[in-house]
Amino acid sequence: MVHLSRRTLLKGAAALGAYGIGLGAASLYRSAEAATPVTLEAKTADALLDGQHLTKGVMTYGADGAADAMTGPPMPPTLRLRKGEPFAAKLINRLDEPTTIHWHGLRVDNRMDGVPFLTQPYVYTGDSFDYAFTPPDAGTFWYHPHCNTLTQMGRGMTGLLIVENPEDPAFDAEIAVNLRDWRLGSDGQFIEQFKPRDAARNGTFGTVRGANWQVEPAFDAPAGGLVRVRLVATDVTRIYTLKLAGADAVIVALDGQPLPAPVPLDQAVLGPGQRADLVLRMPDGEGQTVSLVDARPSTAKTVATFRATGSSLKRDLRAVAALAANPFTPPDLKNAEAVPLVLSATAENAARESFCGSLGYSFWAINKVPWPGDTSDPTAPLAELKRGRTYLLNLENLTPHLHPIHLHGMNFQVVSSSVRSVPPLISDTYLVLPDEKVQLALVADNPGDWVLHCHIIEHQKAGMTSYVRVV
Known part of the structure; x- marks a missing residue:
């Protein structure tokens, strides 16, 4: 947004x-x-x-x-x-x-x-x-x-x-x-x-x-x-x-x-x-x-x-009149499932391949893990979403920098922010402020693996990227 x-x-x-x-x-x-x-x-x-x-x-x-x-x-x-x-x-x-x-x-x-x-x-x-x-x-x-x-x-x-x-x-x-x-x-x-x-x-x-x-x-x-x-x-x-x-x-x-x-x-x-x-x-x-x-x-x-x-x-x-609205399935907030997404820095500084190429550094992370992660399955999705279900992406920015977070393949609706009033707009990108907590609601309506990342490309390539899977 x-x-x-x-x-x-x-x-x-x-x-x-x-x-x-x-x-x-x-x-x-x-x-x-x-x-x-x-x-x-x-x-x-x-x-x-x-x-x-x-x-x-x-x-x-x-x-x-x-x-x-x-x-x-x-x-x-x-x-x-x-x-x-x-x-x-x-x-x-x-x-x-x-x-x-x-x-x-x-x-x-x-x-x-x-x-x-x-x-x-x-x-x-x-x-x-x-x-x-x-x-x-x-x-x-x-x-x-x-x-x-x-x-x-x-x-x-x-x-x-x-x-x-x-x-x-x-x-x-x-x-x-x-x-x-x-x-x-x-x-x-x-x-x-x-x-x-x-x-x-x-x-x-x-x-x-x-x-x-x-x-x-x-x-x-x-x-x-x-x-x-x-x-x-x-x-x-x-x-x-x-x-x-x-x-x-x-x-x-x-x-x-x-x-x-x-x-x-x-x-x-x-x-x-x-x-x-x-x-x-x-x-x-x-x-x-x-x-x-x-x-x-x-x-x-x-x-x-x-x-x-x-x-x-x-x-x-x-x-000037309003433009015709695009199709959008309203989220079911009462039955939404939360997906935590914590944006942070990392001190690892290790070279990681990401989806295509590496900057030679890992400065950034989602949920405290720079992409790709160092778990038993480092390329696993952040979350597996069931098709047709509503999810709340709980974005929390722990850094002093802004991060335009972009989701591929689906749109979300802005629900709330901890630092300002936000209209319930529909978007594919949200510019998260420093120390902001924001809720983004989406209906998982497009099957597949969808990348979620910071669109400051250095941040993306240095760890602030991953994906969600819709099944």
Whole structure:
């Protein structure tokens, strides 16, 4: 769940009593009638990431008919699906190492989840893998490898995925924004992806901050229009505190799930893996701009701007209606079974393989055991859940750091927090505060082995990961 400020929540409590497709990024759409799947090639490229130097060894996805025709940076294409319609993609690996694709936030068949050895084998160099699923939910999602993730994601393999709902209202424009950093030296080339001392804390931050593979990109949108802005935090470390300067907006969805009613935006905190859908009311004057500002941690930074074009459409933000809800089975809290999940540091510092690769350190743990554990069965699931039963994930953060905890394959509903008021929102990722105890309720409705991990990738790779089994 994306965290909202107290002011935003108070506004939301009161509220509750198509033009363009991903401007600034290539989009690729396949309807149910398409005879062939989307082809996604995992490959390397060169790209202008810092605005000054051509960075070599970038990792990305090329897609048939989309990425190769791009006039901008070779960012992974934005994939567009439709709710309830079949989708297929063929991954072809042109990298010099194995890879996979995980469809972040989508409730797919377990065999399609993209986790090496847990749900599928490696896709080795020159090999391919066929993914196929029908998305049950509309919203803003993304895709990335689940293999050698710190390197592959850190070097670029994070693409946006949008599932459209024909019942959604029409907007005057739509802009999809891929928020992420890069670890580059002064010459624009990649430097070491992480520092051990930082991996044991908040994580290692990038040196170049960007959006859609550009530094402070500018997007055009109709003056006086209502613009749907899809924000996706695909960074491996950074937590964003996002505000708008120069215009008003409402939040209509968080982590792919529509809100019961639009909530006026004060600020939204997005951890790695999280998403927020805004409806922005553009200024009326031609050339007037709106800034998307990251206020975290201390010095505000403009990450993107929106420029008004043409004569004003004179839209009214108060006319924005709620999006249609996605299907969700309400949890049976009276008969729920508790699953303890204690997040902590560990002093072991031993190299562990994790699901794919190792950082050479174990700094983090779930239930006091870094993954994989040192029990008689070190790769056993954290819990075995019975299909159709309700479970309460009792997350307790014993560390002084924030952890965006992401669950594959299922959605949960926020029940309570020990440190703040929380709305009963539905999500796949929860940003746990330091010393917070939170209850997340879910119905175990998707059989298989589902990874649960911190989406600060250094934390994941250094022990804060495991999985639950639904039988």
